[in-house]
Amino acid sequence: MAKVVLESLNKVFTSKIGKDVKAVNNFNLILDDGEILALLGSSGCGKTTTLRMIAGFETASSGQIKIGERLVNDLKPAERNVAMAFEGYALYPPLTVKDNIAFSLMREKISKEKVDSKVMEVAELLEITDILDRYPPSISGGQQQRVSLARALVRDSDALLLDEPMSQLEPQLRAVLRARVKDYIQHNKKTVIFVTHDQTEAVALADKIAVMENGDLKQLASPYEISAKPSNVFVASFIGEPPMNILKAKINTVEEKLKFEILNDENEKTFSIKFNKDNIKKENLAKLANDQLITLGIRPHKIFFNEKESNFDGKASSSSYHWLGDQVHIGIEINGSSIIGVADRDFEPSSDVKLNFPAESINIFDLETEEVILNGL
Amino acid sequence: MSYLKLENLSKSFKDDKVISNLNAKIDKGEFFVIFGPSGSGKTVLLRLLSGIMLLDNGEIEMDNQVINEFQPEERDISMAFQNFALYPHMKAYDNIASPLRANNKNISDEEIDQKVKEVASLLKIEHVLNQFPKELSNGQKQRTSLARSLISKPSVVLLDDPLRNVDAKIRFEMRLELPKVLKEFNTTVIYVTQDFREAMALGDRIAVLYDGKFNDINSPKSIYQNPSSLTTAKLFGDPTINNFNATIKKQNEFVEVDIKGEQIKLKRKTNVQDGECVVGIRPEDIILSNEPLENSIQVEFRTKTPLNLRIVFLVRLKNGLELLCSTTEEESRLIDENKKMYISFLEEKSHFFDKETKRNLE
Numbered sequence: 001m002a003k004v005v006l007e008s009l010n011k012v013f014t015s016k017i018g019k020d021v022k023a024v025n026n027f028n029l030i031l032d033d034g035e036i037l038a039l040l041g042s043s044g045c046g047k048t049t050t051l052r053m054i055a056g057f058e059t060a061s062s063g064q065i066k067i068g069e070r071l072v073n074d075l076k077p078a079e080r081n082v083a084m085a086f087e088g089y090a091l092y093p094p095l096t097v098k099d100n101i102a103f104s105l106m107r108e109k110i111s112k113e114k115v116d117s118k119v120m121e122v123a124e125l126l127e128i129t130d131i132l133d134r135y136p137p138s139i140s141g142g143q144q145q146r147v148s149l150a151r152a153l154v155r156d157s158d159a160l161l162l163d164e165p166m167s168q169l170e171p172q173l174r175a176v177l178r179a180r181v182k183d184y185i186q187h188n189k190k191t192v193i194f195v196t197h198d199q200t201e202a203v204a205l206a207d208k209i210a211v212m213e214n215g216d217l218k219q220l221a222s223p224y225e226i227s228a229k230p231s232n233v234f235v236a237s238f239i240g241e242p243p244m245n246i247l248k249a250k251i252n253t254v255e256e257k258l259k260f261e262i263l264n265d266e267n268e269k270t271f272s273i274k275f276n277k278d279n280i281k282k283e284n285l286a287k288l289a290n291d292q293l294i295t296l297g298i299r300p301h302k303i304f305f306n307e308k309e310s311n312f313d314g315k316a317s318s319s320s321y322h323w324l325g326d327q328v329h330i331g332i333e334i335n336g337s338s339i340i341g342v343a344d345r346d347f348e349p350s351s352d353v354k355l356n357f358p359a360e361s362i363n364i365f366d367l368e369t370e371e372v373i374l375n376g377l
Numbered sequence: 378m379s380y381l382k383l384e385n386l387s388k389s390f391k392d393d394k395v396i397s398n399l400n401a402k403i404d405k406g407e408f409f410v411i412f413g414p415s416g417s418g419k420t421v422l423l424r425l426l427s428g429i430m431l432l433d434n435g436e437i438e439m440d441n442q443v444i445n446e447f448q449p450e451e452r453d454i455s456m457a458f459q460n461f462a463l464y465p466h467m468k469a470y471d472n473i474a475s476p477l478r479a480n481n482k483n484i485s486d487e488e489i490d491q492k493v494k495e496v497a498s499l500l501k502i503e504h505v506l507n508q509f510p511k512e513l514s515n516g517q518k519q520r521t522s523l524a525r526s527l528i529s530k531p532s533v534v535l536l537d538d539p540l541r542n543v544d545a546k547i548r549f550e551m552r553l554e555l556p557k558v559l560k561e562f563n564t565t566v567i568y569v570t571q572d573f574r575e576a577m578a579l580g581d582r583i584a585v586l587y588d589g590k591f592n593d594i595n596s597p598k599s600i601y602q603n604p605s606s607l608t609t610a611k612l613f614g615d616p617t618i619n620n621f622n623a624t625i626k627k628q629n630e631f632v633e634v635d636i637k638g639e640q641i642k643l644k645r646k647t648n649v650q651d652g653e654c655v656v657g658i659r660p661e662d663i664i665l666s667n668e669p670l671e672n673s674i675q676v677e678f679r680t681k682t683p684l685n686l687r688i689v690f691l692v693r694l695k696n697g698l699e700l701l702c703s704t705t706e707e708e709s710r711l712i713d714e715n716k717k718m719y720i721s722f723l724e725e726k727s728h729f730f731d732k733e734t735k736r737n738l739e
Contacts, residue, residue, distance in 0.1 A: 084737060170412075175616030176701060179691035183680040204682040204689075223683055241685065242549045301686045301706070320553045322578035325601045325614055326661040326687060326703060329578065331553040340549060342686055344705070345661070 001191045002068030002158040004031040004054065009063035011049050011215075023049045025215040027063070031208065034189040036182070039203035040238075041212035047195045048163060050212075054193060055161050056080050067158050069366055083155035085148045086163045097147050098123075098132040104155040122150040124182050127173065131213045146177075153184060159288045160185075162194035166201055178204050199239050203227070211235045227299070229375035233365050236297045242276040244297045244330060248367070249273075253290040258377075260362075262337050270337040271314030274358045280359060280377045287373055288364070294373065295365040300329070301342035302361035310354045318349040380405035380565055381533060385436035387589075388418075388425060397589035399435070405527040408556060408566045412573060412578030413682050414612065417587045419569045421537045426567065427456050439533070450480070456535040459542060463510040469517075470506040473497065473524045480529060496524045501557050516547035524556075527562050534559070534570045540575060555707050573613045577601065581621050585609050602726075603709040607735040610657055610728065615703045616689055618728075620657045625729060627651055634727075636695040642672040645724040649738045655730040660703040662726035665690060666719050673721035676700070678714045694721060 011024040024046040031037050039047035052058040054065055056077035065072050071105045072080045083104065091100045098119060105115045123181040126146040131139050134145065145168040152160055169177060182205050185192055196202050202209050203223040211226065211234070213217045219226060219235045230236035236244045250269075257274040264270050273296075277285065288294075308318075312334065319338065320331035323345070330341045330349055341355070359377040366373055379402035386399040395418040403409045410512060423585050424430035428449035430579065437444050444452055455581065463472050474489050484614050495716060497503045500520040505513055513521065519539055540548045559566050570576050576583045577597035584591040585600065593605045604610035610618045624635040625647075632643045634656055672674065676692040679699075683689070688709035690702045702720060704712070712718070729738045 072398045171615070172611050172617045175682075175689060176691075176699070179616075179680055179689060179701060180699075181683050182682055183691055186680060200684065204684050237546060241545050320556065322552070323598055324574050324577050325659070327685070329549075329552075338553070340553065 001033050001189055003033050004037075004159055004191060004193065005029065005064070005066040006050075006054070007064040007066075009050070009053065009065065010061045010276050011046070011058060012055060012061045022215045024053070025217075027217055029210065029220065031191060031193065033162070033191055034186075035207045036185060036192040036205060038209045039193065039195045039204035039212060040197070040199060040202040040209050042197060044214075045212040046215040047197075047210075047212050051161055051163055051193060051195045054159075055082060055084055055086070072190060081158045082161050083157040083159075083160045084163075085145075085152040085165050086161075091144060091147055091151070093136050096133050096135060097128065100136065100147060101151045101154055104151055109154060118154050119150075122154045124159075124186070125184055126150050126177060142170050142173075142276075145169065145217040149181070153181070153190075158191070160190050160192040160194075162192065162268045164196055165194055167196070167198070175204075181205070181212075200241065203239065209239075211238060222376060228361075229371045230297070230363060232293055233297070233370035236363060236365070240299060242300045242340050242342065242368065244363075247296045247298075247305075247337065247339070249292060249294055249296040251288050251290060251292045253285070258285065258288070260294075262296070262334075264336055270335040271312050273312045273362075275311065275359050284374055284377055295367055295370065297363040297365065298339075298357055299363055300340045300356060301327075303339070303341040303358075304356040304358060305341065305343050305347060305349070306354050307356035308354075309356060312357055316353040316355055317351065318353055320330075321349060379403060379449060380407075380440060381567075382436070382438040383426075384436045384438070386425060386437070387433045388421060388430070389433055394589050396425070399586075399590045399637070401584055401591055401594060402528075403565060403567070405565055406560075406563055408559065408568065408581045410576045410577055410583045411567065411569045411586055412576035412580075412583050412612070413571065413586035415571055418589060419571070419586055420537060421538050422586070423456065423567070423569055426533075427454055427535055428452050452533075453531050454533040454535060455526040455529065455531040456537065457522045457539055459538040461510070461515075461522045461542075463518060463522060463525075465510050468507055468509055469502065469513065470497075472510070472521055473506075473528055476525060476529045492528055493524075496528050499561060500524050510696050514521060515543045516551075519543055519551070523558075527559075527564070530562060531564060533565045533567065534562075536566065538569050538571065540570075540572075548575075556578065566601045573615075577613070585612060587612075603737070604728070606739050607655055607657060607728075607730040607737075610730075610737075614659055615685060616660050616703065618657045618659050619663070619700050621698055622653065622657050622732065623656045624653050625656070626647065636694065636698055639674060639694055639696050639698075641674055641722060643722055643724045643727055644672065645727070647729065647739060649729045652670075653732055654738060655732055655735070657728040657730060658700075658722050659726060660689060660701045661687075662723040663702040664721045664723065665692075665702050665704060665708075667713055667716045667720075669719050670721050673719040676718050676720050681709070681714070692718060 006029040009027040013021045013023055041047045053060050101119045102115050128146050149165050155207050163341050209226050210220045213234055219231045226239050248263045249260040260273045261269045262271050314335045316334045318330050318333050319333045322329040328343045328347050332339050362377050364374040381403040383401045386396055388396040413419050425432055473493050477489055479486055484504045502520045505517050540551055583597055583600055586595045593600050593609050599611050632647055634641045676694055679691040681688055681690045687703045693699050
């Protein structure tokens with residue numbers, strides 16, 4: 001396996017009427033040997049185009065693609081030594097499932113026993129041992145996707161490129177297969193780049209996530225950082241279910257406590273969140289101006305319930321209570337503002353809900369540019 | 378007193394029995410969720426109820442009246458669809474007003490206006506009433522479609538997976554808001570979804586549809602904690618319930634679970650007979666630790682994946698059995714993957730299922 005480096009990578013498509021469309025805009029990336037990267041975004045964000053350029057199905061308009069020490073821009077897909085599972089990169093219909101998986105091992109000069117044992121290993125991992133002798137047209141879409149993934153995993157290559165590798169999987173299998181695939185990738189030290197529109201899948205599998213929108217890279221960081229320290233409102237609201245609470249607020253620094261006055265759609269104050277200035281770093285306080293309008297974000301599971309000390313003024317009541325087995329989702333109304341919280345499964349709200357918004361979980365964004373000012377006070 | 382009774386409903390397409398002997402009693406004003414995997418017949422069932430598809434057998438009774446032979450428009454049942462199904466040439470306002478105009482040719486413009494504005498205000502779409510569907514976001518389309526299904530105050534409203542095509546933010550907003558809006562109309566809601574969380578969040582009761590019939594009809598908590606079968610149990614939870622073959626043996630105050638030669642002791646009672654069965658335990662009901670606890674066994678750590686604000690650990694027993702265990706983010710920080718790792722089961726949360734029928738043995 002090898003390192004993958006993208007330098008100032010661009011892709012411009014020219015439409016029939018001669019208008020240029022930037023599909024990928026100045027993408028830079030260093031992915032270390034053995035790391036797993038998710039390219040995450042909605043349809044049309046440029047994630048698949050980026051992957052296709054690395055695979056060699058699209059030529060880059062400018063910039064460099066390096067796999068290992070090799071510059072691969074001008075190499076054909078087959079010369080790049082990457083294993084792929086692409087939508088539409090079909091299985092061979094006349095070959096059995098087993099032969100489809102083994103096919104990519106044929107050119108590697110290894111014994112038949114070795115091929116068989118490698119095929120069995122990935123087949124067990126992906127739960128397709130019972131269909132190894134079937135032909136692709138006779139198996140379900142979810143099974144075809146698992147075979148395609150098995151074919152890519154088994155190959156010894158410099159990098160694995162996967163396009164929506166788990167989108168068709170049966171819901172009950174998804175979590176366990178994700179875990180096994182991650183385990184396999186980690187233990188075999190494979191370098192992986194996969195495309196997904198599903199933030200749950202990206203967070204579960206990846207070491208690094210590249211969040212894209214309109215061809216731009218919005219943030220490249222670990223799942224933890226993307227979740228705890230989003231660098232803009234787009235990333236903050238794209239990651240996490242339930243999504244981050246995003247509130248418009250006005251800063252008040254003149255009183256004894258630092259206050260965020262939460263505003264509703266009509267710009268009327270609904271409630272305030274308060275912090276002791278002593279507990280806030282000087283350099284952070286310096287970034288907040290009195291009367292400044294900002295966007296405040298806090299993740300639902302970072303709001304603490306039933307704390308002795310509430311740090312907001314106003315009366316909070318729970319407007320809905322959803323018990324979901326391993327967690328509880330609570331809708332909270334405070335003077336007309338609604339927020340959502342996530343609590344442990346044994347939590348039951350009282351009529352007067354006590355809440356604490358911890359300083360380290362408060363994200364502050366510029367109201368206009370939506371770029372981060374502070375991740376944690 | 379049940380308001381809607383479904384008795385022995387059956388529907389086949391050629392040899393394919395999609396619905397067979399399905400039964401349910403639904404109360405007035407109830408939020409009744411039909412949940413099942415794709416292809417289980419949920420949409421067919423809604424069509425049978427609405428009257429756009431006819432039953433082979435069985436009876437639909439509403440308010441003490443059999444309505445099998447009633448035309449769709451005579452049933453006082455309305456429907457909203459997953460794909461919104463708005464008239465593209467009509468503004469949102471006229472889409473919402475269309476059932477009123479269709480049902481009553483003599484209705485005055487004032488009355489229409491008053492009703493449209495009332496329902497639009499509840500669904501927070503007053504500001505888009507003059508726009509055409511193509512100018513609306515998916516969330517606004519869904520709200521418009523819901524408004525249209527509610528405006529004539531039907532006794533029963535059928536909602537076919539209405540949040541399927543909207544993004545996460547709107548889906549969560551609607552999960553919180555929808556029950557409140559529907560309560561205002563005092564209507565009986567039959568809601569179809571294939572998302573177990575949505576089913577649990579919204580339903581007063583959930584009916585679990587597979588094999589052509591309702592296998593469990595119960596409150597979300599009861600179904601999750603006490604499913605009637607392994608098949609039902611597996612449809613809830615992400616990750617889903619761990620399940621494996623084992624031999625159980627009762628001892629004084631313990632049940633000993635033997636998994637291919639490895640034993641876990643559960644400090645609980647059961648009336649299940651000693652012998653082979655399938656043991657089920659949900660990922661959040663397995664305790665992970667770096668130190669041996671009472672009745673714990675050592676496992677090998679493989680990997681961990683963050684999932685739905687929790688952390689899922691993949692561990693392996695000495696005999697090769699894989700288990701998924703989940704903890705909160707905070708709890709996961711207390712576990713050091715490089716040290717020895719042990720698991721134990723929350724005793725009362727374990728389930729025993731029949732090996733053949735998959736029925737819950739307790």
